[in-house]
Every structure is written in structure tokens, then in C-alpha cells.
Amino acid sequence: MAIENKDLEPNPKPRTVAEMGCGECATICKLSGEHLGQNSPCIKLLELGFTPGQLVTIIAKSPFQDPVAVCVRGTVIALRKQEAECIQV
Amino acid sequence: MYSSVKDSASCHDRSDSVVVPNDLPVITLVGQPNSGKTTLFNLLTGSNFKTANYAGSTVEFSVGKFDAKFDFNALIIDSPGVTSIHPQSPDEETTIDALFHHPVYKLPDLIIVTADSSQLSRQLYLVHQLIESGFNVIIALTMNDLLEKKGFEISAAKAEELLKCPVVKINGRKGAGLSDLIARCRQQYEMVMFENAKGKIKRPSPPTEESVITLYAFTESIEKQVLLPKEKPIDIKTVNKKIFNVRSHDADEYSVKLDKLFLHPFWGLVFFIVSMSAIFTSIFWLAQPIMDGISEGFGLLSSWTSALLPPSWLSDLVAQGIIAGIGMVATFLPQIVILFLFLGILEDTGYLARGAMLIDKPLSKIGLNGRSFVPMLSGFACAIPAIMAARTISNRRERLLTIFIIPLMSCSARLPVYALLLALVVPPDKPWIAGLSLGAIYLTSLTIGAIAAGIISKLAGKKGNSAFMLELPAYRKPVVRYILKGTYYKSILYIQKAGGTIVFCSLFIWALTYFPNTEPAISTEITNNLTREEVFKLIEFERTNTSYAASIGHMTEPFLEPLGWDWRVGVSLISAFVAREVFVSAMALSLRISENGDDLQASMLESMRVATIANSDKPLFTTASTIGLIIFFMIAMQCISTLAISRKETGSWKIPIIQQSVYSIAAYIAALAAVNGLRALGIQ
Numbered sequence: 175m176a177i178e179n180k181d182l183e184p185n186p187k188p189r190t191v192a193e194m195g196c197g198e199c200a201t202i203c204k205l206s207g208e209h210l211g212q213n214s215p216c217i218k219l220l221e222l223g224f225t226p227g228q229l230v231t232i233i234a235k236s237p238f239q240d241p242v243a244v245c246v247r248g249t250v251i252a253l254r255k256q257e258a259e260c261i262q263v
Numbered sequence: 264m265y266s267s268v269k270d271s272a273s274c275h276d277r278s279d280s281v282v283v284p285n286d287l288p289v290i291t292l293v294g295q296p297n298s299g300k301t302t303l304f305n306l307l308t309g310s311n312f313k314t315a316n317y318a319g320s321t322v323e324f325s326v327g328k329f330d331a332k333f334d335f336n337a338l339i340i341d342s343p344g345v346t347s348i349h350p351q352s353p354d355e356e357t358t359i360d361a362l363f364h365h366p367v368y369k370l371p372d373l374i375i376v377t378a379d380s381s382q383l384s385r386q387l388y389l390v391h392q393l394i395e396s397g398f399n400v401i402i403a404l405t406m407n408d409l410l411e412k413k414g415f416e417i418s419a420a421k422a423e424e425l426l427k428c429p430v431v432k433i434n435g436r437k438g439a440g441l442s443d444l445i446a447r448c449r450q451q452y453e454m455v456m457f458e459n460a461k462g463k464i465k466r467p468s469p470p471t472e473e474s475v476i477t478l479y480a481f482t483e484s485i486e487k488q489v490l491l492p493k494e495k496p497i498d499i500k501t502v503n504k505k506i507f508n509v510r511s512h513d514a515d516e517y518s519v520k521l522d523k524l525f526l527h528p529f530w531g532l533v534f535f536i537v538s539m540s541a542i543f544t545s546i547f548w549l550a551q552p553i554m555d556g557i558s559e560g561f562g563l564l565s566s567w568t569s570a571l572l573p574p575s576w577l578s579d580l581v582a583q584g585i586i587a588g589i590g591m592v593a594t595f596l597p598q599i600v601i602l603f604l605f606l607g608i609l610e611d612t613g614y615l616a617r618g619a620m621l622i623d624k625p626l627s628k629i630g631l632n633g634r635s636f637v638p639m640l641s642g643f644a645c646a647i648p649a650i651m652a653a654r655t656i657s658n659r660r661e662r663l664l665t666i667f668i669i670p671l672m673s674c675s676a677r678l679p680v681y682a683l684l685l686a687l688v689v690p691p692d693k694p695w696i697a698g699l700s701l702g703a704i705y706l707t708s709l710t711i712g713a714i715a716a717g718i719i720s721k722l723a724g725k726k727g728n729s730a731f732m733l734e735l736p737a738y739r740k741p742v743v744r745y746i747l748k749g750t751y752y753k754s755i756l757y758i759q760k761a762g763g764t765i766v767f768c769s770l771f772i773w774a775l776t777y778f779p780n781t782e783p784a785i786s787t788e789i790t791n792n793l794t795r796e797e798v799f800k801l802i803e804f805e806r807t808n809t810s811y812a813a814s815i816g817h818m819t820e821p822f823l824e825p826l827g828w829d830w831r832v833g834v835s836l837i838s839a840f841v842a843r844e845v846f847v848s849a850m851a852l853s854l855r856i857s858e859n860g861d862d863l864q865a866s867m868l869e870s871m872r873v874a875t876i877a878n879s880d881k882p883l884f885t886t887a888s889t890i891g892l893i894i895f896f897m898i899a900m901q902c903i904s905t906l907a908i909s910r911k912e913t914g915s916w917k918i919p920i921i922q923q924s925v926y927s928i929a930a931y932i933a934a935l936a937a938v939n940g941l942r943a944l945g946i947q
Contacts, residue, residue, distance in 0.1 A: 217472070218732065221349065221475055222385070225479045226476070228512075231514070233519055233526070234526030234531075235526075237529070238625070240624050241733075243526060243620065245514040247382055248383070248385070248413075248511060249379075249385060249736075250514050250518070250519075250522075250735040251734050251735065252616070252734075252735055253731070254732075
């Protein structure tokens, strides 16, 4: 399962939200949860508002770098690393 | 996916019964978590509502009627917050199922959806799903002040035109816009009352990536059309579409600033630890004097009653059974009130979600959730409020696991037991060893809890679906009135839900220790030199000694013997089921008299030191057997109230029975291993 925003230029070096630094801002290009198989959280993430083309900002990271607090569509959502890795920017 | 304390706060139960005629309009409140739904529900109903569980689940919903001042006779049903009409967790599934087929009420005539206007595109997602499903929707826009801080305001008229349903701006904190909302409800109901809703409402098919993206594209376009800049810009072109979109999608500025401190990798953690320790100690110390007062008060009441009534089993039932039972419920109240007060403040300010995020990582390693932390911490004060606090965990599996391990946290009722037993093994001239050992006991109980959680989540398997997606709501100044009200209702709920079971169980224990030999004969030889009070104590002891509890105690003797305990310890352990600290008084009672009847005044410790195992001269409380007892108390679930609350909160006897048997067996084995290990090392 891969959900892409076709209007966006393909990112030469795709990264995930989990790799973004604190305060960093980026545009979601793709959601991909293949590595999690049946438990892919992609639909849930989409429903929460993490749709391709949306801007995401890292508000804070926990002391253990997991979970991360991500700003999307005017709210802040804490995601575990596992879920954050599904969001490519 | 995420429910909150606020959701459970809505389960206040005050009116004795809300009469439910079938022809009343049914209005259901739906909304995303943190969208102000529960506040609106409280405002609309006043306090006239009651709660119930959805059949076969622990998910609660509240039902009430509109406050009389609104002059609109309709039922209003609250439901836990959901992000989407497509459920992702069992609890969400129950909520959504009830929307389409409520187990008790008809299909809703109207749905009021609360939508946080500061994050409109997300909130309209659920709104649009509900409209698409065929419900008659009225939108209540909340958090307009947050949107204004971002420099925008919303055009309700434009939104109404685009969404083709009534849109009302409300202010939950000040109660503004409510009469408008009611007027629109009445108007809308008159329009739809003759409609056959059944044919119209259809459950949508499961979402696909495309459908979600399309729906969001739609909500975004609406958002762009209804949001207006608060101050009219001089040049309209400066409100470039892209900048516009970015700004309205910013997080609340003030919250982001605060999060720089509260979610700071170092200072955030320091603040978290300090504030949690402060709350923990206040539950522990602030409540203690009040609890002692209540406990003493009921003790006095109990002794007055037995003095007033003619001595019979009835007076004993009233004094020792009923009054003591009610006293026990009341004794827990101060801790519960303080805990819920603090939880309410943490939740309403928005900090609780941050705390859960900070601590999620280590807890996820043992199959728990960031939200398990507060219940576990509260468990060190008392398991009763702790198990109730586990409601904030929305993932059912993680919630049950948290409830499962809470009895292992070293609650305050164990403290007197530890104090007594430690005094026995520690040399009197080195009291610091006792303090150190107490610290070790607390640390060990936490470790045992972590190990137990780890083992259970390994056994239960399926780690994959434990997602943690938690909205961190904007920080808000809490409304004191709402917090006090919420605390009040939750405390009332505790009395109503757990109170009955606790009183019933303590009556059961009372009966076990009272019957069958209700009027034991004491030979006059012994009573000659004793005061009246001492004779009473003697009779009381003799009765307990020949009671069903004692028979059970004797039956347990073969099991107790390898640990170096005798049946008297067994009886005390059974009595301790009422409350752990009872162990101390029960032990005192059984030892002082059974050793030598005239030695009633001897100090507790002294008699424990000289106590010997029946028919032998072997001492009963050796270092090994006492340490064994301490270990037994650390693990065993010696508390009838915990059992009762676990039954209430998990919805069946399954979990409490497993807890009781697993912890009893584990406690026994651990104590046995410790005693024999120590003996093997030459420590008797």
C-alpha cells in the first residue's frame, strides 16, 4: 500500500517523519506501511489528517526520540516511531 | 483511539432515573476527542443525566434530558469521542455501532456534532461522514477563541450554505450560543419529525485511501471558503491562498511555546517527574489525616452502636458489618477525591496527554501505554482509585493489562503491615535498616509489576496493533467549576458503583468471622481478674477462633506449615481481605490471647517475638518466616475492595478471578521459595 501525491515532484531522497528534526517542517509525499503488513496504520493516519500534500512540523520529540509530536492541520498529534516511519516526506 | 478523563467524567450519575418515553426526540452528541463535546453535554443537560454501559462492553454512554431552562423536551445521548465513522478500536466500534443501532434507543432524530473550529478540515471530516450516512446533522463550532488567536474567524452562514445543515458557534466556557443551538435543534426537528429515518440512514463502506483523500480535499475546500481573516487586510491579495492555508493549519502558538519546556527532552522529563511525585505524595500524605479521621469516626460510631444495642448478632452485624463496611468505602474517598481533582486539572489543561507521550516509550516495552502511568502511580496510594483512573486508556487490551498489574503496586494499606513485620526482623538499634528495606520493598513491587506486565503481554502475543496516536490538545486554562463538578460526580460514581460491592463483601467476611459460634463460653477462671473490656475482647477472639474463618484457617494449615506459619496467621490473612491493615489487629487479637490469656496488655511486638507454633516450642515469627510474610503481602491480592472494583471496571468476574488466583499462587510460591532459600542459607 502506497499513497502518493502525484502533483508533487518525487523526492530524490525520501525521508520519514521519524527522521525529521525538532522544529523541522516538510510536506507529506507518501504514506507507506508495507513493512507492518496487516497492522499498517496508514488508513488511520490518513483519517487523522496526514494526507499527501499536507505540511507537517515536528513540535517536540520525547527523551527517547519516540513518540514524536507532529503538527498537522492545526493540531498536534503524538505518534510512535513505528507510525511516524510510515509517513514519507 | 483516544478517549479522555473528560469522557469518563460524563458518566456522572445523579438523577435517580431519567424516564425514557419512546416518543421523545432523540438527539445524539458526536464529536472528535477534545472537541468540547462533554462540556457541551454538561451545559445542555444541566446535571440531569445518568450513565449506562453498552451491552456487553465497558464503553459508557450518558443519557439525559435538556435542562428545563431550554424548554425543549428531548433525550440527549453523549458518546465517547471518535475521529471517524470507521472504527479502529473495539471501543470505537461499540460507539459507532450504537449510532446506527442503539441497544436501547431509536435512531437519533438529530445529531449534534461538535467541531473544533481551529482545526476545521480535520473536524469536518467526521461531520461530512455523518451527513453522507444520512443523519440530520447540526454543527456546533467550538474553540472559536483559539481560531481567533490564529487571526481568523469563521462564517457560520457560509458554512451552513456549503454544508447544507445548521451551523452554530458556541462558547463552552461561557455558555454562549446555546439558546441559538436549541432553537436550531427545535426547528430542525420539526422539519424531520415525520421523516422515516430508517430508510435514509446507511452505514458507509470501509474507507479506502482514495475515499479519505477525496473527502479531505472536500473539507479543505470548505475550510478555505468559510475562514475569514479576523482583521480585514488592506490588500486582499496579500492573503495569498498558500499563506492562508499554512497559517490556518498552524498549531496554537501559545501551546507550541509551552511545549518547548514541557516536552523538552531534559526539562520536560524533570518537570514530569517532579509534578508526578508531588501528586503522588499529596495523594499519600494529604489524604492520610482525613482518612485517619474518617476511620476513627466510624470506629467510634461502631463502638457506640454496639454499646447502645443489646449484645446480639444483630448489633454486631450493624456495628462490625454494616458501619465498618460503609466506613471502609468512606475511608477511600479522600484519596479518590484528591486523585480525581489532580487528574481533572491535568486533563483539562492538556498536560495529561503530554505526560503520556513522555513516558510512552519505556511503558510500551512491557506492553503498556503512556496513559498507564498515572493509574500505576496512583496504585501506590490505593488500588481503588487507580483502577478507576485506568479508564483514560482507550486501548482495551492495554487498559486491562494496566488494571491487572495495579494490585502489585505497594498500596498504603500495606504500610502498617510492613512496618510491623520489619520491626520484628530488624534489630531495634538499627532503625535505618527498616527504612532502607521499606524503600527496597517499594522498588521491588514496581519491578514485579513491570515483570508481570512483560510476561502477560508476551503470553498474550500480538504486539503489532498497539498504536499510540494521541492528540495533544492546545493548553487551556482549566475552568475550576468544571473540574470541581467532574471530581464531585466521579466521587459519587465511586460510591454508587463500588460502594455497594465493598459493603456486601465486607458483610460476607464479617459473617465468616462471626458464625457459627456466636456466643462463645469463656470459663470464669480466666475472666475473674479481667476488666469488662478485656472480657469482650476475649469473647470476640474466641468467637473468631471458632468461626468459619478459623475453620478455613485450619484447613490452610498444611499449606502454611512449610512457610513456618500456623493457622493463626491463616486467620489473620483471611481477615486481611477486608483491608490489608486489618492483618495487624487480627494478628494482635489472635496472639495476645492464645499465648496466655491473662497477658492482654503485653505489647504486640513482644508477644509476636515469643509466639511459638502450636504444640511446639519453635518460634512462629523467625526471620525467614517473617520475610516470607512480607513477600506474600507484596504479591498477594489481599483486598476485597480491589476485587470488587476490578469486577466493576472490567465488566466481568473473569479478570478479578484470574488476578486473585494468579497473585495468590505466585505470592505463595515466592514466599515458599524465600523461606526455604533463607533456611538453606542458615537463616532461620
